[in-house]
Amino acid sequence: MASDQTSGSTNARLKLRVAEVREEASGIRSFTLVDPAGGSVPPFTAGAHLLVDLENGLQRHYSLCNDPVETHRYVIAVLREPNGRGGSSFMHDKVREGVELTVSEPRNNFALVDGAKSYLMIAGGIGITPILAMCRALNRRGADYRLHYCSRTVETTAFRAELGGEPFAPRVGFHHDGGDPAKGIDLRALLETVPPGTHLYCCGPNGLMKAVEQAAAHWPTGTVHFEFFSGTGEPAQPHPGDQPFELVAAKSGKVMQVPANRTILSVLEENGIHVDSVCQEGICATCLTGVIEGVPDHRDLVLDAQEKAQNKLIAVCCSRSKTSRLVLDL
Ligand code: FES
Structure with a gap:
């Protein structure tokens, strides 16, 4: 992302x-x-x-x-x-x-790429909020875009009147499923063909984003972007088979052990090293921290595939280490 x-x-x-x-x-x-x-x-x-x-x-x-x-x-x-x-x-x-x-101050983990040939936007429910700001920006740029806005009913569709008028109307399609996703947008058909140079942006309930992720699995790397605004509602849980590892805070030189059943964030806090955190489930990006050495086991939903492969950042609230030692820029 x-x-x-x-x-x-x-x-x-x-x-x-x-x-x-x-x-x-x-x-x-x-x-x-x-x-x-x-x-x-x-x-x-x-x-x-x-x-x-x-x-x-x-x-x-x-x-x-x-x-x-x-x-x-x-x-x-x-x-x-x-x-x-x-x-x-x-x-x-x-x-x-x-x-x-x-x-x-405003923070952005879901920025529009510049210069795409076209933009395909999919919003579900309250997920319209970042997408609406994007469509406003795309209108100003004179960019080519299409918005598919999914909601249960007309009554639960925020900004319906504005999006139904100029300059949005020719580019916006409304999809009401009455609460049954089977009656909603046909994502497979929509995303089957990849228009060259198109970037896809999606924000909505996790079910919709999962469905979009699956239907767009064949899209080129780096062209599909998600913004998560809710997770399971629970702090990150350990996975079966998780191993303990050594954690080093480079600035203080402090060396800590992260047990299999604890998060990096909680071990840092216990050792007097504060990192801002909000969701504690890998969706808000608040706790992203620089990695100096070691390979993170990424479990967040905010870094995209490319960023995860680069291993320069880690969400310390939920991610762990694939290596026996992880050195963070703290
Ligand atoms: S606190 Fe939200 S991603 Fe870590």
């Missing part, structure tokens, strides 16, 4: 005021965040997200869906997830206009 700012590279926090809350669809609200002093906000690129501080130390990452040329505001949209871990309930129940939120 391309990245124009490696997550974890900045801890800068912004205090922003909620200027507007809008119902975008059944269960989906958008929140417009502005500088309380009326100034501009740091720039972002299409596909970027903000880490939002919630209550009780919770943080969640929400993709920006407004036009990246805007410098006066950020817009995020949040789906209420009744069985979630509390982030969406907080946003829906407690965040009103006038409330101040603390957020990170």
